[in-house]
Amino acid sequence: MSHIHITEALESARVEAVLALAESAREHDGIAPLSEQTLLRVRHGAQAGGADVRFHLLYEEAEGDAERLAGFGFAERSPDGGPDSGELVVAPGRRLHGYGTWLLNSLADESEGRGLRVWAHGGLPGARALARSAAAEQVRGLLKMRLALRGADSANTPALSGARLSDEARERLDIRPFAVGRDEQEWLRTNARAFADHPEQGGITLDDLRQREAEAWFDPAGFFVAADRSSGRIAGFHWTKTHADGAGLADEPVGEVYVVGVDPDWQGTGLGRELTLTGLRHLRDRGLPWVLLYVEEENPVAVRLYESLGFTLWDADVMYAVPVK
Template structure:
């Protein structure tokens, strides 16, 4: 027998159980079932009314109930809820995924709910189809080989593309005279970065809504390194015109067997500076940083509808690796 517990705040033992469940699913599937944002919410919580946690338990007689699955919803005004679902590998094919999906629908805000499926797994696709849901958004996962001897764990060696030389980051004289590219200063740049990020991602429901608390949570993560966080500062005003925040995955992120790899974590350019070549230059500054650290691979995520960004990454040698899909009711 199973039951679903819905809450806006996880107790410490519940959070630990969710983290363990996500790790078990990651080990089994080879794909992280929950995004970094969700894991931060599990560990740190969020403002009241913005998150909902759905935990499905299996009762096992006299023993404590076992956490068999988990779903998370982020709720914002004027937008459908954004959700993720994961079921413990040894508790699958018992209807828990469908139960959690129904729970999300019944508990959704006035604009409904949309659910992410990471890696386009067969189970997620089948579950979405069984509910009559269709894809409404796609997030491409791309990769670039930085070092000649790096081999992707998930790809046969004969299919691995050769290393390509990285172009140098170049700004036009008119742009270079007005900007300086430097690394992020913790404790000094947060406010300016948040303003630039909100402007660059005004139409992006997740990235554009990053708050100071969100930023500080990431600064506290073990992977955070300000030396890999580049900002382009306007020399006259001190405002941030653009940025490239890189990240290092110590576990290889599925590209290697435990050797660290890099990520183009987020690149943003203020609308006033778009079309100047700043985005390409910042991207290359970060890629050179990751390559110079000796990392064999770099990955990134990009909305498949953002053709300008996809074209930029393809021009630098990135190729499609995988994709995440967001589903919604018709």
């Protein structure tokens, strides 16, 4: 008999099952169904005293007494009492059985009146249909943009040069790679200031940062910080990432503008553009064919910056608010 198991932690066998389900959905749909943050929670769990998370595993009977994982949902509770943030995925071969609705209702019930907001990646028809059936409304959008770095598609890519730093920034700051074991606390301070109003990025903790440092893709050589020569304070940063699987863009590794942040005290100095170009040149020099990024739909300043560098719209992720029952 099919059922949903709700737990705050996953043992290794369930971790592997969830990761396998997510990978099968990625291969089928051409887009990853779960965000990096959710996958980190699956692999590492929540740190003691940290985020309050729930994993929803939908099982159905298989042959004999075995059970098969047919769907997975995840929710993380907001520390300020706001709506839970979640995601869900149904195995490609088990769709059109009502499992998506079942998982969504399970996540909503567990929110206990706080509300639920669910990410849908890539605007797939099934996700839109599920949102309509639940009377969910879009409350946030992430634009996915891309830039060709080589090949025929790069013919119209502007030269990755020409940033204009202010005199103060040029005289006081050095751009260098992130130093593991030395820069963590200072980077966290700058990141929190740069993303004070961002619901996910601004809340990154030391444990979150160390989890990312332990990932196979982490490369400090592609993590650039602009540091004050006299004080050592980090004024801004550009953290790049390489996707070994091509991220749906190519059959070879591609790059990502993972996150660019500038301390409010240094905004308006041209530092954000200079850091962005530094990272793009790094990815280009590695021979990667494409670079992608995510940017908030409601951040026209950032969108215009990326458009000026040659990025074009590729896809979008949508966050839906599910009505409180």
